[in-house]
Amino acid sequence: MREKATTLYIGPQHPGITGNMMVKVQVEGDTIVKARTEVGYLHRAFEKLQESRNWLQSFTLLCRFCVPEPDPVEESYARAVELLEGREVPERAKYIRVLMLELARMASYMLWYGGQNGSLGLYTMGQWSVGDRNYILDLFEELTGGRVYHMYIWPGGVRRDLPDGFADKVLRTMDYLEKRLKDYDDLMFENTIFQKRTQGVGIISKEKAVEWGVVGPVLRGCGIKSDIRIDDPYEVYDKLDFIVPTQEGGDIWARALVRRQEIRQSIRIIRQVIEKMPSGEFYNRIPNPHKWTLPKGDAYARTEATRGEVGMYIVSDGSTHPRRTHFRGAAYVHGITLLEDLLIGENVADISAIMNSLGTCPPEIER
Amino acid sequence: MSFFDLNGTLKPLTALKQFGKKPHTISYPKESKEAADRYRGLHFNDLDECIGCGNCSTICQNAAIDMIHIEGHDGKKGDSGLRPRVDNGRCCWCALCVEVCPTGSLSLTKDYLYVSEDPDSFLWTPGKDNPEGKEQISFFSTEETSLNVLDRVPMPELEGKERVKSFAEVVLGYNEAEARAEASRCISCGLCTEVCPEHMHIPEYINAIAAGNDADAVRIIYDNNPLPEMCGKVCTRRCEDVCAIASRGEALAIRWLKRYATETAVTADITREIVNPEIREANGKTVGIIGAGPSGLTAAYYLALRGYDVTIYESSAKAGGATMYGIPKYRLPIESLDKQIDYIKSIGVKINFNTKVGKDISFKEIYNKFDAVFMGVGFPDAWSLGVDGEDAKGSMQAFRYLYMINSGDKVDIGDKVIVVGGGNVAIDAARVSRRFGADVTILYRRRVEDMPADWEEIEGAEDEGVHIIPQGIPIKVHKDENGHVKSVEYLKAEMVPDPKGGRPKPVAIEGSNTIIEATAVMAAIGQMGDYSFLEKEFEDKIKIERGRFIVNEKQQTGDPKVFAGGDAVNRTADAISAIADGFRACKAIDEMLSA
Structure with missing residues (x-):
């Protein structure tokens, strides 16, 4: 006898959801038969707002596209503007940007550690990783003046140079975090509960991943090697030595392993950046922001974030303000279309774990 | 995989080794975390340094800053008397306001804690409401990081040696690219408009030039000035004295920009066509x-x-x-x-x-x-020096001299001219005399920095070889046997500070008499009606x-x-x-x- 379907509303205020969005699921017993995402709780019309702000002013909106990892958005906007204007960026600034992006990647993944484990009831992990993430936030604070919203990467370079002794501090923090990763492994990847709850859950096939436009660690967790940093290198990634880890399986476990390996790669990149960073200018000063015009035309710059490819498309009519901007966010694909499909047939208890594994970011979906 | 996995069950228990370790959190409020040296916390504003230009308010896209009047800062030239007030309920601490502040008075501090139930109390006037913030300044701008463009586009000019050969215009004028670049430095604060006697619409026409709309600029200029090209060349430009950008850099070349715009209308007819004024019946x-x-x-x-x-x-x-x-x-x-x-x-x-x-x-x-x-x-009419021998031949009023030269008359000045005075008329008479090949000396009672003449005129005169003797008070004009000027005698002066706080006064030093030869003496110490x-x-x-x-x-x-x-x-x-x-x-x- 078929069980009667029940409708459940997960979110918008739910500890297992990655932000303010809702998933409306129909379950038969424990099994999901239908899932609908509902967004709209965080819409702030950032893209439209940018049209009423001059080319510089909108950079304070950018970091708010996705709270856990604001820097790739800042970077893609800055680079799009630079592409359109033909503005040179000093080499040192490019290295500092990569440093920022990789620190941001680590900070974001450490928050994900907390979320992924929390969704499975493993709360100690979150306390550790979020605590350790604060050491990265300390670095951000020292470099940019802000812990979470940095507003640091802007057209022409970065806002301030590294403070004295900063490089050593970064290296010390990297050494510490590298050691901690071993502790994390014991607590998480070696943990039977984690293994059993993630292996074979939320499987995305290779074909589907490509068909649906999945990107980032989610795609790499399907065994497909794809990373903007390698495929379309920006800043100075082409001068750095690192690998793009992939994992077969397409389940939560595979995605988690990819992320864990990427943290190691980030540490590797940061050490190289500190070693290779040239001295010199950190900022190619823009003109007076009130009267700064960009030539007519459009530009798109894409950046590899922890959610996957994010990109900023800007259109200029030659004036002091953007005519139109559009943000390509990975979270839209992962968090809406993919999630709705992926949940079907899964256990209702795994909704949160699957959402966390996809890197859905509701503020970015809606922006 | 068996249901029971020994390794996977025991490994997480290694977390127990963390027991007894020092926590990496701090126990607030017993301890508090000191912010980083660059922290972007609550605002501080140096009220004396601030000129109330409002650029912070303009750049703020959160509408978190408004400009309010506070006591004790009005009446100064180039100071609007207004100061920024920050709504800390709206501020996102991006510090764009700091980056665009032309004086550098606005900064952010390490202070980041403020708790109140009263929403109105989140409106602060930085500097006034948190004077202690001065000790905690953390995020500030310097000339290197400032988003103001501090350097003026240089004005092409004739070389000093070339200039004295003729009466050709010294200043050559900006070309289009130079004018656009210079105009784009403006932050449209309007302090200039306030101080301009005619309150010309300066930010508006500069905006038009920056945007490439020269005709608009001309129309805006003619709105309240029918002789703008003249002003664009010779105005005393008090607007530039108060330009906000000049706090750290070089003032906008407001005068040269007006000159550029009006010169795009090359004839009276074209001016008429561009301005297209509405003439009432x-x-x-x-x-x-x-x-x-x-x-x-x-x-x-x-x-x-x-x-x-x-x-x-x-x-x-x-x-x-x-x-x-x-x-x-x-x-x-x-x-x-x-x-x-x-x-x-x-x-x-x-x-x-x-x-x-x-x-x-x-x-x-x-x-x-x-x-x-x-x-x-x-x-x-002009003031005379009131010294002995002023009636000598070759002793004249600089103002009359300029009148005659400009009327096309010839004036015999010989080869050694002494001009007495430090205003624009003195400099003009000196530079004109240089163009007739004379050696020119300006004798001025006070120091060069006290000269009321335009600094660019003084520099121009020096470039053209005019010699300036500061702190010299003429006491006598000596005549030769024909009753012609032979020399000028003057006393050196020392500057005595004014006890009332005014500018220092020149006081003649007894016995410091000096005589310099001259073929003409020109008095340029003022005119009268x-x-x-x-x-x-x-x-x-x-x-x-x-x-x-x-x-x-x-x-x-x-x-x-x-x-x-x-x-x-x-x-x-x-x-x-x-x-x-x-x-x-x-x-x-x-x-x-x-x-």
């Missing part, structure tokens, strides 16, 4: 104007636009007043002035040249003939005090029908003040006659 009322100087021309132009029948009486052969006869042609070429005057005439202004009021026509006749009278008579054209009956009504007409805020004299402006009224004695007078008088006359 003749209203049958008449206005007589004495003097075709800047104030008279301004009143005439705007009255003519308003439908009045305007007639100017000018004693000289050309219009322009002191700008025609006082300013040397290398600063203001005659073609430029003619173009502007032709344009004014094209509106319907009639000018009777070579008609001296009091001689060729009486003031009374004018008074009776017109519905209103405006006097822009200027200061035609000549009001002999006024009949007795008017002199009583139209009050004159300390050599100037007394007027009300509408430029109206003691006789309600008679208005006055220009040097004969205001102490600033510059063209832009005269233009402002003329414009005010026009509005007052219009108001009076259309009532």
